[in-house]
Amino acid sequence: MNITTALQLVLLPAGALVVAAIARWRGWSTPLLLVLAGLLAGLVASRFQGVPEYRLDPDIVLLVFLPPLLYSAALDSSYLRLRAVRRPVGLLSVGLVLFTAIVVGLLAHAMIPGLPLAAAFALGAIVAPPDAVAAVAVARRLGLPRKIITILVGESLFNDATALTAYRVAVAAAVGVGAGPFEALGQFAYAAGCGLAIGLVLAFCVARLFDLLRDPLITNTVSLLVPFAAYLGAEAVHASGVLSVVVVGVLLGHRMNRTSYGTRLVSHSMWKVLDFVLEIVVFLLIGLQLPLILQGLRGQNPWHIAGYAAAVLAAVVLTRVVWVIPTTYLPRVLFRKIREREPRPRASSVAVIGWAGMRGVVSLAAAFALPSEFPARDLVLFLTFVVVIGTLLVQGLSFPMLIRRLGVSSDQEVYQDNLSEAAAQQAAAGAALARLDELTKDGVLETHAEVVDRLRVQAERRAMGAWERLGGGVGPEGEETPSAIYRRLRREMLEAERSVLVRLRDERRIDDEVLRRVTMELDYEEASLSRG
Template sequence: MQQFPALMVLLAVALGLTALARRWGLSEPLVLVLAGLALSFVPGVPDYAINPEHVLVLVLPPLLYSAALTSSTLGFRANARPIASLALGAVLVTTLVTGLVAWWLVPAMPLGAALVLGAVVAPPDAVAATSIGRRLGLPRKVMTVLSGESLVNDATALTAYRVAVATVVGTGYSLLAGIGSFLLAAGGGLVVGFAVGWAVHRVRRALSDGVLESAAGLLVPFAAYLLAEGIQASGVLAVVVAGLYLGQRSPTASASVRLQDRAVWLSADTLLEALVFSLIGLQLRAVTEGVAHQLGPLVLVGLGLTATVVLVRAVWVFLTLQLPELLFRRRAAEPWRYGAVVSWAGMRGVVSLAAAAAIPQLTAAGTPFPQRAQVLFLAFFVTLATLLLHGATLPWVIRVLGVRGQEDYTDALAEAEAAHNAALAARSRLEELAEDTPVPEEVSEHLHRAAERRSNRAWERLGRSDSELGESPTAAYRRLRGEMLAAEREVFVRFRDEGRIDDEVLRKVLHELDLEDVMLQRE
């Protein structure tokens, strides 16, 4: 409780720096990390040492859940191979190669401790990369692969980390036991995540109260994580699966819930991301205290390990994602520039530091964990180096390679087609209602114009002229327009389910429908 005021000050400063970075068009993670590094040298700044339990329980689950809510399950399925390759294969290979290099560069470090270090620095944190990608307009495929990788790779790395730590500590882990533990953790996480998502979806539908539904949603990431971890399953996978499940079914929730959830999770993301990137920079003083006598040699080792993780990712992306397409070309090969951007988006994040801080002090025999201070420093060095290297150069790489998304026109055309069909469905619904209850001519004309408004607005992006809009409706208009909006929503969801529009298009249109729906209720 005594640290609460210091935490509030840190959050306020971090949000202020985030606002300045956005105003000046700078990379927010880079600005926050550099500011944290500068503050770590200021006398009197409180000790903001990372508490691994707080990060893994209070910070990681909501960040993963929010990202999963807005991820496209269609995109996940379409890009399952590259996502699995990076989130599983790349993480395990990076763990092994980095561990072997650390073992070779630091003779005093046992192989087990070196593999722990490899697992700690193996998973990239794509938060910074995706924020840069959105700002610069990366292609949707690249964004889907990066975000999908970041949702799953932490589970792979943390499981490998636990196996490596258990081996060093001496709790009897073997390679076969480690593989079994990994499979059980992954399977358990999938089951728990699906169960939590299924249960929460049905509870929220039964509540019929927007505030309570949103409040229940706030508990999901923590409940899924803790339930899974309680049975030795992967809490990370549980959170991701629950988020994907509920995100896919968000169209069935009420408009007010979707609007509230959107605002809440955008705000939470901004707050937590500002906090974690600030904390990374502030760790400098803490991690150097235990290795001050060998700082020079460890910096050289850190440079070698940074080069290793960067090179391993680049080689892995080329061998597993680019080379097969070049050799077989079973479908149109992706531009090599896409692979270059993906390979260069390998920034490490706060999960690596939290895992390093969670390394036990003692082994089962009561002896100190070998080279713990060195592992902690090297994990910090690689995390910081990759953030600064990739964060500073990724925008330049994207611009030089000319990797820009081409989905704007395609999305506009798909949205216009869906909007046209939605307008037809809305008018058809109005005609059905008019057969039961007479509708005044003025109201009917106004409703027909309202049904065409969204369709016309979508076609305008393709060169259509403006269309006339009606005035605010009467009570009859509110009732009938609500029915028409429901019919439009069903068509957009059907188009998404049939793969004719992307989830991103659906979310944008639903947001417009939801805003109108809420305004109808408030008039």
């Protein structure tokens, strides 16, 4: 590897990191700003000779970026909440994807001269799956209700499996190696069923392995390999690698509480950083593709192409709205059990879900993966790019404003969560104190009363801290509560301890290794103070 190539490998993530840092500092949408920065950088770079082109390699996206991003999102999701919203998630991740593929396919076939129906359906499958990264980031920042966020996350986890399976069937038909409708349906069922089975088996095996491992570093290193094993294992037998990864992630995330605290601490930080790095690079890469895509359209009528792009973009946006409204309310009309079991959805919540249809890198990677003999490949690639950029700009910019305008929030959920947490903390502290009483019956209390008192005070403080957080750390007269005073003073003490440790290291009286080890203990204590 020469130095120019090495610099290119460093330049892309470094540039993405700078843009992401600015977005986070200003409170802007990170995915949207990265795409715009990539567009600008790509257009400027195309004016100069010798500037490297960052071509989006579909194999890298689908084999390197997609598995860990899906797995991390699945780990962080809730199996119980996903199960509770399985009907809307299924309607969106399967029904809406197929509906969008059909509508866009029929429109493109009727509108674009010479575009075969199979190729048009492939275009529909490419642009069908939304990427909820941008939408969920905004939803969490603005405090959307948990149910809406769960539906959007669940949709993004499973819709790629539906879209990519339909895409493969349509592409095979477009290049002349496809099967009939019944065989295509069988392929679809095989890919989904086999991917689900592989995910279940792998989740069981990995869970047993995690039960044997005690080293957090080893456990999390194995966890890094799991999404790639799930994806490649399923793809090797022509099953849905996406579905396999999602199933493994959801099931392992559900039992994460059975692992050691060290494994959980390392896992949370590791996946958070990895997600951030992969997402910022991916969104910057999306914007950088414009010059490469435009090269393939030279000689074609720009007005015709612009009309095709506007029509496909409008179809993608409107199809989601048209699907979400009836599939939300019609089942309630048809089935009494649904009416009895579920409260009537608010119109504002339905509007938010209907507008959260931003597309992402999976669509663009699928378009780049089209074979060279695919009919109108360059045009399909451009239409996909317009849909991705258009939805990120149009829906991405208006999504926060829509949420604020409709007044959709989770304030009541936050209060209920805090109330439930306080009750749970009190019950847990009661159990801990009862266990302490049992353990001190053998005379420990008489000989080590100070140790027992410290344990008792710590348990009581943890229980009271949750109740005090309900009042924001202030008492009825506006004064600081005891726990708030404790946390403030203890943080100042920890900062003083750190200063002494650093000074001792600088004076060569302790080694850096000792400093890191002791500082980590202080960091864990400060982390507990932030919760408590």
